[in-house]
Amino acid sequence: MKKLKFDFVLQLMFMTVLTLFMLQACVALNGEKMKTWSEMTPKEKVTMSYGTYNSQFASYMTETGWMMNINGKWEKITTPVLSEEQKNMLRKKKAILVKMWPMIKIYDSMTLGKAPYSAKTEADLYNLIEDIAGLVPG
Amino acid sequence: MTTAIVELLKLSIGLYFSMAKMHGASEEELDAIYQEEKDKFNSNTPSLLEDV
Numbered sequence: 001m002k003k004l005k006f007d008f009v010l011q012l013m014f015m016t017v018l019t020l021f022m023l024q025a026c027v028a029l030n031g032e033k034m035k036t037w038s039e040m041t042p043k044e045k046v047t048m049s050y051g052t053y054n055s056q057f058a059s060y061m062t063e064t065g066w067m068m069n070i071n072g073k074w075e076k077i078t079t080p081v082l083s084e085e086q087k088n089m090l091r092k093k094k095a096i097l098v099k100m101w102p103m104i105k106i107y108d109s110m111t112l113g114k115a116p117y118s119a120k121t122e123a124d125l126y127n128l129i130e131d132i133a134g135l136v137p138g
Numbered sequence: 139m140t141t142a143i144v145e146l147l148k149l150s151i152g153l154y155f156s157m158a159k160m161h162g163a164s165e166e167e168l169d170a171i172y173q174e175e176k177d178k179f180n181s182n183t184p185s186l187l188e189d190v
Contacts, residue, residue: 043168050175057182064188074186087190098184108176 037126042111049104049125053097056132060093089135096132103128 037045058068063086065078082090103125109115110122163171 043172047168047172047175050172050179054175054178054182057187060187064190072181082190090190094184094187094189097187101179101184104179 045122046104046108046111049100049107049129052129052132053100053104056093057097060090060097063090093132093135096128096135100125100128100132 035044037048040048061067061074063080063082065076065080066074067077069075103121106115106121107125110117
């Protein structure tokens with residue numbers, strides 16, 4: 001029980017760190033600051049969207065007992081015992097990832113000039129990034 | 139669970155460095171990061187996410 005609580009606290013800490021990296025986007029780096037969303041070029045925005053999705057996708061897979069093998073394929077290695085709290089957080093994360101995937105595709109097409117630019121799509125995508133970055137157990 | 143935490147830490151660090159790489163990257167470097175993330179994205183389809 002104590003170990004479970006310790007793991008939960010650690011997990012919460014890592015999620016918080018991740019959230020800080022993604023939401024603040026202004027971590028000092030060699031004396032400079034990272035660009036915020038509004039300062040990024042469209043290419044940087046779509047790259048960050050891909051990175052955010054991939055990172056959260058991998059986090060979901062890991063938390064549900066999957067691991068990437070040396071061939072780059074996901075492999076089920078364990079069936080973790082999850083609390084209802086953890087399950088709820090994962091369900092929310094999955095729902096956001098499912099919405100994000102097609103939206104990033106559309107946004108990428110927009111940045112490549114293959115689809116007309118839509119400020120609403122960009123705003124919706126940004127909101128999903130904020131939502132998923134803000135997900136912490138509990 | 140410890141393995142999962144280690145993986146999460148690796149992911150956090152990975153994302154940080156990927157963002158750091160993007161920061162101040164040249165056009166060619168950004169293209170390479172973009173392509174790498176896009177390739178991963180295309181294989182990370184939501185259908186792989188199992189229900190909990």
